[in-house]
Amino acid sequence: xxxxxxxxxxxxxxxxxxxxxxxxxxxxxxxxxxxxxxxxxxxxxxxxxxxxxxxxxxxxxxxxxxxxxxxxxxxxxxxxxxxxxxxxxxxxxxxxxxxxxxxxxxxxxxxxxxxxxxxxxxxxxxxxxxxxxxxxxxxxxxxxxxxxxxxxxxxxxxxxxxxxxxxxxxxxxxxxxxxxxxxxxxxxxxxxxxxxxxxxxxxxxxxxxxxxxxxxxxxxxxxxxxxxxxxxxxxxxxxxxxxxxxxxxxxx
Amino acid sequence: xxxxxxxxxxxxxxxxxxxxxxxxxxxxxxxxxxxxxxxxxxxxxxxxxxxxxxxxxxxxxxxxxxxxxxxxxxxxxxxxxxxxxxxxxxxxxxxxxxxxxxxxxxxxxxxxxxxxxxxxxxxxxxxxxxxxxxxxxxxxxxxxxxxxxxxxxxxxxxxxxxxxxxxxxxxxxxxxxxxxxxxxxxxxxxxxxxxxxxxxxxxxxxxxxxxxxxxxxxxxxxxxxxxxxxxxxxxxxxxxxxxxxxxxxxxxxxxxxxxxxxxxxxxxxxxxxxxxxxxxxxxxxxxxxxxxxxxxxxxxxxxxxxxxx
Numbered sequence: 001x002x003x004x005x006x007x008x009x010x011x012x013x014x015x016x017x018x019x020x021x022x023x024x025x026x027x028x029x030x031x032x033x034x035x036x037x038x039x040x041x042x043x044x045x046x047x048x049x050x051x052x053x054x055x056x057x058x059x060x061x062x063x064x065x066x067x068x069x070x071x072x073x074x075x076x077x078x079x080x081x082x083x084x085x086x087x088x089x090x091x092x093x094x095x096x097x098x099x100x101x102x103x104x105x106x107x108x109x110x111x112x113x114x115x116x117x118x119x120x121x122x123x124x125x126x127x128x129x130x131x132x133x134x135x136x137x138x139x140x141x142x143x144x145x146x147x148x149x150x151x152x153x154x155x156x157x158x159x160x161x162x163x164x165x166x167x168x169x170x171x172x173x174x175x176x177x178x179x180x181x182x183x184x185x186x187x188x189x190x191x192x193x194x195x196x197x198x199x200x201x202x203x204x205x206x207x208x209x210x211x212x213x214x215x216x217x218x219x220x221x222x223x224x225x226x227x228x229x230x231x232x233x234x235x236x237x238x239x240x241x242x243x244x245x246x247x248x249x250x251x252x
Numbered sequence: 253x254x255x256x257x258x259x260x261x262x263x264x265x266x267x268x269x270x271x272x273x274x275x276x277x278x279x280x281x282x283x284x285x286x287x288x289x290x291x292x293x294x295x296x297x298x299x300x301x302x303x304x305x306x307x308x309x310x311x312x313x314x315x316x317x318x319x320x321x322x323x324x325x326x327x328x329x330x331x332x333x334x335x336x337x338x339x340x341x342x343x344x345x346x347x348x349x350x351x352x353x354x355x356x357x358x359x360x361x362x363x364x365x366x367x368x369x370x371x372x373x374x375x376x377x378x379x380x381x382x383x384x385x386x387x388x389x390x391x392x393x394x395x396x397x398x399x400x401x402x403x404x405x406x407x408x409x410x411x412x413x414x415x416x417x418x419x420x421x422x423x424x425x426x427x428x429x430x431x432x433x434x435x436x437x438x439x440x441x442x443x444x445x446x447x448x449x450x451x452x453x454x455x456x457x458x459x460x461x462x463x464x465x466x467x468x469x470x471x472x473x474x475x476x477x478x479x480x481x482x483x484x485x486x487x488x489x490x491x492x493x494x495x496x497x498x499x500x501x502x503x504x505x506x507x508x509x510x511x512x513x514x515x516x517x518x519x520x521x522x523x524x525x526x527x528x529x530x531x532x533x534x535x536x537x538x539x540x541x542x543x544x545x546x547x548x549x550x551x552x553x554x555x556x557x558x559x560x561x
Binding site for chain 1: 297300301302303304322323325326328330332334336337338339341344349350352353354355391521559
């Protein structure tokens, strides 16, 4: 078997595996845009990011053609927005009983979790994509360094995925969406703040910084795409998906 | 088709289902009957792999619930209690979602199934706005879309109006001609009207498992015959009837103009020939004589200890 055949076979396998998660993802995305939540969340996100981007610090005062401010705020701001997007994913199904219809379809629990997780990530990408307008306006006034911009966007997707996986996890714990939101806030907030604690702790345990999202996101958004940072985000995603699957299976 | 072997399910301290064993043959409509909280829903949930039994085994077709839940779910169509369907979606999108997950070519099949379940006119409405009857039908459409071998329905007629109940029952009977159907209910006439076979569950255990017709005929051997005669007074009639072999008790019934009695007899023989001879021997005129059918209601109450009989 040639290398190309193998790649093709693997691709076919992945496509087959993702068949059901894709259907679930589509359904979840559709539900987001059926209800007003999506529009409200996107609008509020854009207003908040717009204010922060242009006024904290004042964009025109700084006099630099860069997106840095946007990416600096992102890890903190997403802590509030991601749980709002993910809170309903499982909690609502458990609350209304539709989980019974869903879990008696011929899909494994992990595929359901992956489908919902992908829907949340895609929604977050849609939510963040209007920020490309900022990029356009920067290109208009100057020529930004492409490295940090590209790295920033790749990092944003990884960061959104990392928070989303924690949000999905907290949504599977409770049947109450408010509880799911608060848990999500705590999980994401904890991962962010643990990196900030280095300001207050003795130098012996500065390694805590490596556990925080901000540290890894900052590396990537500088334009340095290091496997360590990517592995950090991916491992949080994988662990959260596994734990979520376990929680849902234990409900049986 | 389905074999359930000694399954038990506990929720904390409460034993919802206690060591239940039964099997269901292909092409039968089986009713799972029991009072509320008897363990019907839990049993069905284990059958459809929503819950995992604490002990015991279930095989559906050639799949085991423990080893291949996805295989089991593939050949089962399931309508959970009170049809939990996504309120935020329109009917068409919901059915398309189910069809996609089940890898069915959907535009044609959705058309067929909406005809069968009578949901054509609500295809583009929000499920959340539908009436209970339509929601139930959408649930049924969802359960039937992949043409499953086995259909599991949990209280399919609860909350429907009488016309809808009859429609759904006819639909179930129609489907039952070609498929194996299991439905749970606490409504007795429903079983009498639709099921070939009844399994009665009470407090997590099976108390009866027989063909509907057998249960109605009575299994204990007790028969009740009603006689109505004229030209006699009740004490005479009663005395005459008590002489017959097998008669246990005679009760007076009040019937305008006629003397009527209910005769309760034990044993295998039929008392009706003797009864006729006794009545005609005294030159009374026999107006009516018939053997009462045990309604399932009585069977049910006797078995579940819910009433004095």
